[in-house]
Amino acid sequence: MQAVLTIKGLSKSFGRRKVIDNISFEVYAGEVFGFLGPNGAGKTTTIKMIMGFLSIDEGEVTICGIDLKKNYERAMANIGGIVENPEMYKDLSGLVNLRMYARLHDGVTEERIRECVAMVGMQNRINEKVKKYSLGMKQRVGLAQAILHRPRVLILDEPTNGLDPAGIRELRDILKRLAHEEQVAVFVSSHLLSEMELMCDRVAIIHNGRILGEKPIKELLAQVAGKVMHRFSVRPVERALEVLAPQYGELIRGQNQESVDLEIGEDRVPEAAALLAQNGVSIFGVSRLEQSLEEAFLNITGGGNTIE
Amino acid sequence: MNKLFALYVNEMIKTLRRLSAVLILSITLVAMIGFGVLMRFTLQAASDYRSSDISGEDIKENNRQYIDSLIEMNGKKLFALQEQIDALPEGADTSSLLIEKERLDEDTARLTFYRENDILLDDRLDFRFEAREKLSSLKIDRFTLSQKPQLNEEESGKLAALDQKIAELNDIIGRSDFPAYINLLKRDIDADAALSSEDKTLEKELLDLRVQMLPDPLPPISAKYRSYGYNLETALSYLRTLKTSLKDDVDYRSPGSLIKPLDSKGRAQIQNDLAAAVYKVKNGIPLSNALDSDNASYITLKGLMGIGTFGAVILLIMLGGGAISSEITSGSIKSLIVAPVRRWKIVTAKLIALVTVWIASFLLIYAASIAVNGLMYGFEPGSSFVYAVGGRAHEIRYYLYHFVYLLLSFVPIFVYFVFAFMLSAVTRNTAASVGISMGVYFAGSIVTTFLMQFKARWADFLPFVHMQLADRLLMDSYTNYSAGSILGGFNLTSDLPVLFSVIYLIVMLFCMLYTAYDSFCRRDIK
Numbered sequence: 001m002q003a004v005l006t007i008k009g010l011s012k013s014f015g016r017r018k019v020i021d022n023i024s025f026e027v028y029a030g031e032v033f034g035f036l037g038p039n040g041a042g043k044t045t046t047i048k049m050i051m052g053f054l055s056i057d058e059g060e061v062t063i064c065g066i067d068l069k070k071n072y073e074r075a076m077a078n079i080g081g082i083v084e085n086p087e088m089y090k091d092l093s094g095l096v097n098l099r100m101y102a103r104l105h106d107g108v109t110e111e112r113i114r115e116c117v118a119m120v121g122m123q124n125r126i127n128e129k130v131k132k133y134s135l136g137m138k139q140r141v142g143l144a145q146a147i148l149h150r151p152r153v154l155i156l157d158e159p160t161n162g163l164d165p166a167g168i169r170e171l172r173d174i175l176k177r178l179a180h181e182e183q184v185a186v187f188v189s190s191h192l193l194s195e196m197e198l199m200c201d202r203v204a205i206i207h208n209g210r211i212l213g214e215k216p217i218k219e220l221l222a223q224v225a226g227k228v229m230h231r232f233s234v235r236p237v238e239r240a241l242e243v244l245a246p247q248y249g250e251l252i253r254g255q256n257q258e259s260v261d262l263e264i265g266e267d268r269v270p271e272a273a274a275l276l277a278q279n280g281v282s283i284f285g286v287s288r289l290e291q292s293l294e295e296a297f298l299n300i301t302g303g304g305n306t307i308e
Numbered sequence: 309m310n311k312l313f314a315l316y317v318n319e320m321i322k323t324l325r326r327l328s329a330v331l332i333l334s335i336t337l338v339a340m341i342g343f344g345v346l347m348r349f350t351l352q353a354a355s356d357y358r359s360s361d362i363s364g365e366d367i368k369e370n371n372r373q374y375i376d377s378l379i380e381m382n383g384k385k386l387f388a389l390q391e392q393i394d395a396l397p398e399g400a401d402t403s404s405l406l407i408e409k410e411r412l413d414e415d416t417a418r419l420t421f422y423r424e425n426d427i428l429l430d431d432r433l434d435f436r437f438e439a440r441e442k443l444s445s446l447k448i449d450r451f452t453l454s455q456k457p458q459l460n461e462e463e464s465g466k467l468a469a470l471d472q473k474i475a476e477l478n479d480i481i482g483r484s485d486f487p488a489y490i491n492l493l494k495r496d497i498d499a500d501a502a503l504s505s506e507d508k509t510l511e512k513e514l515l516d517l518r519v520q521m522l523p524d525p526l527p528p529i530s531a532k533y534r535s536y537g538y539n540l541e542t543a544l545s546y547l548r549t550l551k552t553s554l555k556d557d558v559d560y561r562s563p564g565s566l567i568k569p570l571d572s573k574g575r576a577q578i579q580n581d582l583a584a585a586v587y588k589v590k591n592g593i594p595l596s597n598a599l600d601s602d603n604a605s606y607i608t609l610k611g612l613m614g615i616g617t618f619g620a621v622i623l624l625i626m627l628g629g630g631a632i633s634s635e636i637t638s639g640s641i642k643s644l645i646v647a648p649v650r651r652w653k654i655v656t657a658k659l660i661a662l663v664t665v666w667i668a669s670f671l672l673i674y675a676a677s678i679a680v681n682g683l684m685y686g687f688e689p690g691s692s693f694v695y696a697v698g699g700r701a702h703e704i705r706y707y708l709y710h711f712v713y714l715l716l717s718f719v720p721i722f723v724y725f726v727f728a729f730m731l732s733a734v735t736r737n738t739a740a741s742v743g744i745s746m747g748v749y750f751a752g753s754i755v756t757t758f759l760m761q762f763k764a765r766w767a768d769f770l771p772f773v774h775m776q777l778a779d780r781l782l783m784d785s786y787t788n789y790s791a792g793s794i795l796g797g798f799n800l801t802s803d804l805p806v807l808f809s810v811i812y813l814i815v816m817l818f819c820m821l822y823t824a825y826d827s828f829c830r831r832d833i834k
Contacts (some may be wrong), residue, residue, distance in 0.1 A: 053645050054832040073311070076648035083646070087639030091325050097643070103314040104647035145643065221379060 001078040003080070004029045005050070006183040010059035012049060019045050022059070027153065027185045031221060033199030034217065035189040042209040047083055049156050052076060077105065081155030085162075086142025090131035093149050094122065094141045097130060098148065101122055105149035116144040136160030137284040143171070147178065148195045153217075155187045160195055170201050197221060228291040230253060230269055233259045235282045243279040248272065261289060311649050313656030328610045329623060329768035333669070336619025337676055340612050344680035347611060351604035368426050370595060375423045382416045403455045410451045414444045423482075426529065432537030433526055435486050435711045486522065490515050509553050517547055521589045523591055539557030543585070543595045546786060550582040581694035581785040593691040596787045612680055617717050621749060622725060626667055628725035629741035632828055633656045633732040641833060651829040655733070659821075662725055670718045674711060693782065697807030709782070716778035718725060723775060723813060724749050728822050733824040771816055773810035781806060 005027040012020040020042050027033040038041050048054045050061050052072065058230040061068040066075040086096040098117070102108035117126050130138065146154060154175075160168045176199070178184040190196055192254055196203055197217060204214040236241040240260050244252060253260040262272060269286060276283055318412065320516035323329060361824045389412065393405050418440050422429065431437040453463060473492075480488045495501065497511045521540055525531060528746040557570045570578070588595055594603070632655075635641040644654050679689075689706035696702065704712065722743055752772040759767035767773060 048832075048834075051646055054643075055830070055833070060692060073648045073652055077645070077648075079648075083642055085639070087324075087642050089322060089640050090638070091327070092321070097320070100318045101643055101647065103318060104311065104644075104649055181620075 002026065002029045003192070004064050005187060006060070007046075007050070008048040008060045008062070008221070010046065010049060010056065010061065010125075012054060012057050013044060019209050020049070021199070022293075023209070023211045024059075024216055025204050026259065027187050027210060029152065029185050030179055030183045031201040032179045032186040032188060032199055034196040035187060035206060036193060036196055036203050037206035038191055041191075041206045042189075043206060044084060044157055045148075045209075046206070047081070047155055047187075047189060050155060051079065051081060051083055053083065053147075077149070078152040078153030079155060080137075080146035080149060080153070081157070081159050081233075082142040082146055082159065086138045088130045088138065088141065088145075093128060093129055093135050094133070097141065098126075098145055100143050103150055108148050112148060116148050117141075119147070120144045127231045136164060136167050139163055139171075140167070143174070150182075151184065153185045153187060155226065158191070159188060160190070160192070162246045168195070175199060190305070193273035228265050229253055229261050229263050230266075230272075231259050231261050231277065231289050232272070233284040233286070234276060236286070240276055240281045243276055243281060244272070247275065312653050313650060313659055315644075316660050319657050319661035320664065323627065326627070329627060329665075332623045332626065333672070334480075336495055336616060336673070339619070339677055340615050340673075340680055343611055344608060347608040348684040349605065351608070364531075364533075367529055367531075367533070371426070371428050372423055374429065375419050379416055379419050379423075379566055382412050382419070386412045386416075390720060406457060409453050414447050414451075418444045423638035425655055428529065428534070432521065433533065433540045435489050435522075436481055436484060438587045439477060439481050439489050443474065443481065446474050446477065450474060463656070471590075483750070487519065490519055500536060506555060510555060514544065514548055517586065517589055518527065518544060523592075539594060543589050546595060547585055547589070550578055550585065551804070551827065553578050554582070566680060576786075578697045583699050583701045584694045585698035585786065587696070587703070588694050591692075591694075591703075592760070593694060594783055603690065605681060606690050608684065609677055609681045609690075612677040613673065613710065613717065615716050616677055617670075617714070617721065620666075620669045620718065621721050622746075623669060624662065624721055624725035625728045625745045626742055627633070627665060628662055629732050629733050630738040630743055631662065631729050632824075633736045633738040633741055636736050636833060637738065645833060652825060655825050655828050659726075659729065662729065663722075666718065666722060668726065670715065674714050677714070678707065693784070695782075713782050714776050716781060718826035719777050719813070723771070723817065726817055726824075730824040730827075731822040732829040768804055773804070774812045777806070777809065780809070 003026040003173065007199070008024050010020055010023050011018065016287070021197045023042075023046065023107045028175075034220070035043055035046070043182070043251050047076060049070070052068070056069065059158045061075075063075040064079070068075045089100070092100070095113070095117070097111050099110075102113055114123075116270060117123050120143050122137065122140050122144065123139065125133075130141070133141065139159060143156070143159070144223050156175075159171060159175075163171060175186050175188065179201075188196075201215050202214070203220060205212045232240065234257070235259060237255060237260060239250070241255065244260065244262070248262055248264070253261060253263050266288070271287060273283055341749075348456060386409065389405060389409050393409070394403055396405075405428065421427075421440055422437065425436065427434050427437050429437075450467065453459070453467050453470065459467065476492065477489075479485075480492065493515055494512055497508050497515075500508070505509065521543060523536075527536065549560050553570070554575070557575075558568070559574055560568060566732070585595065587593075632641075635644070645651075692706055693704040693709035694701055695704070727748070728741050728745035731744055732738065735741055752775075756772040756776075758771070759770070
């Protein structure tokens with residue numbers, strides 16, 4: 001596969017604080033690439049460096065083989081995208097906004113504008129002033145704007161913000177179609193793994209300005225899937241812990257006055273239950289705890305609760 | 309290049325859709341129309357009060373009545389004098405009383421002459437007023453001389469000369485021959501032993517100018533007649549001041565410099581002012597448009613342009629101060645940054661758009677001023693502006709003069725909006741940029757006036773002085789000095805050469821633009 005967006009050794013400091021630390025990854029044509037990380041991990045900063053908002057302290061950004069630093073305009077001509085929330089000129093209509101943006105690119109016809117408006121389903125309200133739009137509508141127009149000039153790389157920063165479930169699904173379909181049919185490299189950032197799961201082909205996880213890992217979404221899901229928990233409602237809990245400790249000590253994930261949580265798959269539940277029963281622990285119930293993708297994600301990123 | 313043009317088109321679309329911009333322009337235009345109408349009616353009322361109600365006939369009638377009262381008074385005095393003479397004992401010396409009597413008789417004769425010919429008392433246009441006065445004094449001189457019991461040879465010669473002169477003057481007045489009268493005055497000057505040859509030339513030159521200035525034929529007596537005469541007299545005395553300044557090497561116009569001899573610059577200045585004044589006088593252009601209180605149209609036009617300039621300052625500072633910061637605040641800058649254009653092109657497009665607005669508002673305000681003024685007073689152009697360089701006078705036609713004046717008044721606006729633009733790029737805060745620029749604009753003129761009063765040398769290096777190009781390049785020297793003397797003798801403009809100011813402004817603009825570009829192109833947009 002051909003890499004259309006290559007990031008190599010990218011670093012950025014704000015003052016003395018290093019926000020992006022030597023990150024590298026590639027995005028290929030025809031894939032939806034997820035850029036996953038908690039708030040403050042550096043997702044938007046990375047995107048802003050790629051899109052020319054922030055200067056690049058160190059490292060290289062190459063778009064379709066063109067170095068961004070050396071040939072800014074030619075490289076940027078291949079990128080389309082939305083950074084944070086889509087912002088437009090509020091006193092102008094969506095259509096005028098699109099036309100203004102189209103003027104800055106070569107070869108965007110009026111037809112193409114109409115086509116993109118139709119693609120995001122805004123044809124009925126495109127002549128209204130942007131200040132009357134909801135966030136979701138702005139997202140739609142923003143997306144139309146981002147794809148107007150048929151970019152080879154489409155970069156979207158948290159694109160599902162403000163969209164209703166139907167809108168999210170539409171967006172997902174549009175992105176998949178762009179990637180798989182038109183061979184666009186779609187780069188989507190998000191802090192929601194569940195969203196990524198449905199949208200992306202491959203994800204990279206960023207935390208504290210570093211890339212923790214980069215793998216196909218299926219592998220990540222498989223990794224998460226292995227981590228299933230079961231909650232044993234038992235009495236007395238102390239006795240149960242005693243009994244379980246030798247064999248399951250490392251798998252005990254939580255406890256309270258009524259239950260013990262074990263990180264084991266279904267296959268091992270009878271075994272554990274038998275052990276407890278044999279040692280005089282009353283079992284009132286066993287329930288499967290669905291570990292959410294978010295929790296798995298938190299596990300991978302080591303909590304991620306503190307924004308540094 | 310086409311990217312730059314596309315950006316420029318976008319900027320213009322954004323600007324034109326700005327409600328506040330349209331609003332400010334509309335308010336300015338409405339204010340201009342309102343001002344025009346107001347001026348038309350207040351000034352009209354004032355000038356009605358001054359003049360139009362009084363017809364030429366009324367003036368003449370008043371004049372006659374006044375003369376009659378003077379003649380009557382003379383009659384009473386004469387009667388009293390006659391009684392005094394009669395009361396004197398025989399053989400007493402009556403000569404001084406007789407001279408007094410002759411004086412009164414002559415005065416009555418003179419007033420009668422004025423009355424018969426409808427010559428106004430204090431008439432400055434009709435030379436016969438002055439000539440008849442001269443005649444009276446000659447006659448009294450002659451009478452005084454003739455009262456002497458014995459005349460020596462010199463005195464008899466003098467008497468004969470007086471007789472001849474009286475006859476000649478009588479003849480001139482009778483024929484109403486102005487050139488002949490001037491010739492007579494010139495001969496008098498030549499004959500005056502007290503005058504140096506320099507003085508003689510000067511006086512004769514002034515007489516020539518007087519001939520050139522006098523309208524031929526004289527206008528009929530009307531409300532304007534008096535002010536016409538007054539202007540003529542003012543002009544003559546101004547020319548005399550300038551000429552004597554040159555002769556005595558001292559600038560008599562500015563009270564402060566009386567003690568200092570003229571330097572070459574001051575001399576050249578006076579020569580230029582003189583050339584301009586002479587040109588005006590010769591071409592029937594009033595010495596000063598601004599000080600001519602009858603010239604309502606001129607005053608209104610200046611006011612209209614002042615209002616327009618003020619509106620344009622607010623408009624452009626507002627647009628300039630928000631050009632970059634408001635886009636960053638609202639986030640709409642994103643669509644520009646994401647687009648494949650280098651940042652310097654974004655700045656340049658914004659600047660060109662602002663310059664376009666600057667030019668457009670200049671043209672609009674010029675057109676609106678002329679239109680409003682024209683609708684109120686008619687489109688007849690007023691008198692030209694006259695300036696002189698190297699002793700040669702040049703004329704700028706009325707409408708062109710106002711065009712250039714307004715254009716020069718727009719130069720500071722250019723500087724202020726670039727300043728606001730720079731602040732917008734540096735602070736990224738619209739309120740601060742607009743507020744600071746407005747503050748500097750309003751404080752600037754106050755501070756300058758204040759500093760000028762103290763003639764602080766270092767104030768020359770403040771930017772404000774250098775922005776008043778319109779007043780420095782196109783200020784009428786006559787008006788300037790007249791206004792200056794009203795304000796206590798200080799000159800509102802800098803002594804520095806205009807070229808220095810122009811270079812100063814260019815350097816300042818360059819620095820501000822560099823700062824703006826550097827700040828926008830290099831700093832992160834977070």
